Amino acid sequence: MDSVHLDIAPKRYAGILIHPTSFPSPYGIGDLGKGAYDFIDFMEKSGMTAWQVLPLGHTGFGDSPYQPFSSFAGQPLIISPDHLRKLGLLWDEDFYDMPQWNPEDISYGDVIAFKGGLLKKAYERFLDKEINDGFSTDEELMAEYNEFLEKSEWLSDYALFMAGKDFHEGAPWYMWEDSLKNPKKAERAEWEKKLEKETGYYKFIQFLFAIEWKELKDYANEKGISIIGDIPIFVAWDSVDVWRNKKLFMLDSKGYPTDIAGVPPDYFSATGQLWGNPLYNWPEHTKTAYDWWIKRIRHQLELVDFLRIDHFRGFDKFWAVPYGDETAIHGKWVKAPGENFFTMLEANLGYHMPIIAEDLGEIDESVIELRDKFGFPGMKILQFAFENPNDNHFLPHHHIRNCVCYTGTHDNDTTLGWYKHAYEASRDKLRRYYSTDASDICWVMIRACFGSVANMAIVPMQDVLELDSWARFNTPGVGHGNWSWRYKQEVLTDQLASRLFETAKMFGR
Numbered sequence: 001m002d003s004v005h006l007d008i009a010p011k012r013y014a015g016i017l018i019h020p021t022s023f024p025s026p027y028g029i030g031d032l033g034k035g036a037y038d039f040i041d042f043m044e045k046s047g048m049t050a051w052q053v054l055p056l057g058h059t060g061f062g063d064s065p066y067q068p069f070s071s072f073a074g075q076p077l078i079i080s081p082d083h084l085r086k087l088g089l090l091w092d093e094d095f096y097d098m099p100q101w102n103p104e105d106i107s108y109g110d111v112i113a114f115k116g117g118l119l120k121k122a123y124e125r126f127l128d129k130e131i132n133d134g135f136s137t138d139e140e141l142m143a144e145y146n147e148f149l150e151k152s153e154w155l156s157d158y159a160l161f162m163a164g165k166d167f168h169e170g171a172p173w174y175m176w177e178d179s180l181k182n183p184k185k186a187e188r189a190e191w192e193k194k195l196e197k198e199t200g201y202y203k204f205i206q207f208l209f210a211i212e213w214k215e216l217k218d219y220a221n222e223k224g225i226s227i228i229g230d231i232p233i234f235v236a237w238d239s240v241d242v243w244r245n246k247k248l249f250m251l252d253s254k255g256y257p258t259d260i261a262g263v264p265p266d267y268f269s270a271t272g273q274l275w276g277n278p279l280y281n282w283p284e285h286t287k288t289a290y291d292w293w294i295k296r297i298r299h300q301l302e303l304v305d306f307l308r309i310d311h312f313r314g315f316d317k318f319w320a321v322p323y324g325d326e327t328a329i330h331g332k333w334v335k336a337p338g339e340n341f342f343t344m345l346e347a348n349l350g351y352h353m354p355i356i357a358e359d360l361g362e363i364d365e366s367v368i369e370l371r372d373k374f375g376f377p378g379m380k381i382l383q384f385a386f387e388n389p390n391d392n393h394f395l396p397h398h399h400i401r402n403c404v405c406y407t408g409t410h411d412n413d414t415t416l417g418w419y420k421h422a423y424e425a426s427r428d429k430l431r432r433y434y435s436t437d438a439s440d441i442c443w444v445m446i447r448a449c450f451g452s453v454a455n456m457a458i459v460p461m462q463d464v465l466e467l468d469s470w471a472r473f474n475t476p477g478v479g480h481g482n483w484s485w486r487y488k489q490e491v492l493t494d495q496l497a498s499r500l501f502e503t504a505k506m507f508g509r
Helices: 034-045 081-086 107-128 141-149 153-169 185-194 196-222 240-244 282-287 291-303 341-350 367-372 413-420 423-432 440-453 492-506
Strands: 015-018 048-050 226-232 257-265 272-277 306-310 317-322 334-337 355-357 379-380 405-408 456-462
Touching: 015 226, 034 048, 034 196, 048 456, 081 107, 081 196, 081 440, 141 196, 153 185, 153 240, 185 196, 196 226, 226 291, 226 341, 226 423, 291 306, 291 341, 341 367, 413 423, 413 440, 423 440, 440 456, 440 492
Parallel strands: 015 048, 015 456, 048 226, 226 306, 306 355, 379 405, 405 456
Antiparallel strands: 257 272, 257 317, 317 334
């Protein structure tokens, strides 16, 4: 089916995929401070016009950005301590016991403990009208804070949920006492009074995230750089989304899922992927005219310019696995609302939605029809083009304008690592296709990506830096050791920027 919509990105974008956690920073994890602004400056110098991030949410167990505690809250770990110094909320003495960090890795446990301590100190000082050095909370900052509280209708639920987790030493909501697990109005009021200071803290850190992210996004946009965001189609079981909207999910009377999300066996895993997320009760969503979903996507589009929806095919059919199964093999496909959902979303958000469909994996004709009916660009992964000796739609000569071309994604190995571990038949096909000896394999693939007719061409930062498998961001199906790579500031050289610029310019990007 041909699209009746215009391309969402009619110009030829060239961009880089990297998450803020990967930026250089003296505080153990990349943040929205100097490292982020230096990256934007590098992007501008390189002629790049698109920056793709992973989901920006508050991560939970496993540190995956695809399993956040909230579909609306931002990641506290990327709040910049330097920004809090400028506000007078952190002092030099707060950093005397800072650990020695590995500049190319993230130790999440240590980072959470250290940065959590900094944020709590900042909150204490924010509450003080007059603190030891004579600094008083800025009236303009307070006005911004109060405005943020008023307009963020999701904030109270998030703050109470997080404070409730802290009160229960991290236990998931479905193990809480019933007065908070399923609070009546009066019970909720009692908990909010009891945890008033704690909920205030979580509101405060979301305010910090919001102002820092807005300033960074404005900076990028002013330099002609658009930001591509990302949301997982499903939400975490232990999330405020499920806790406060139980009817919208397939749960039993005790709050446990009846079925969970995953995908059948595919390229990434012979036993499929068992994600563990509760599935949507789509009839209930339909009754509400998809209100929760519309608010969710509207909120994300306030943070970014384009939005990639992970596992897009789940809007057509989703893989339902019985709760308790150890693999995803014995799931079944279940129909989702598809066209009805996007028609309603389009009516609320505007005719031409800036959405990118992650259409990888098991894709059938109905998914393609849904994608094309609304004009959403799909994804073309160059690594996949050479995984088998046959002709396939990932090969560049099959690309169309309204798609996004990648060398690889956050779920792939780096290009260098992939090529080293690929079957010889795959390597041979690539060498013949591009007439290359593959001695400069990363840039062979970057040039191919930028040379595609695709309107958007995105390459992971690891490929720009020609890094091996040790820098891989995520290995699907592996529950530990992911999401931790970051780069050193000195790698952003003028020579590298010039090479990117000339490559993008050569192909009209």
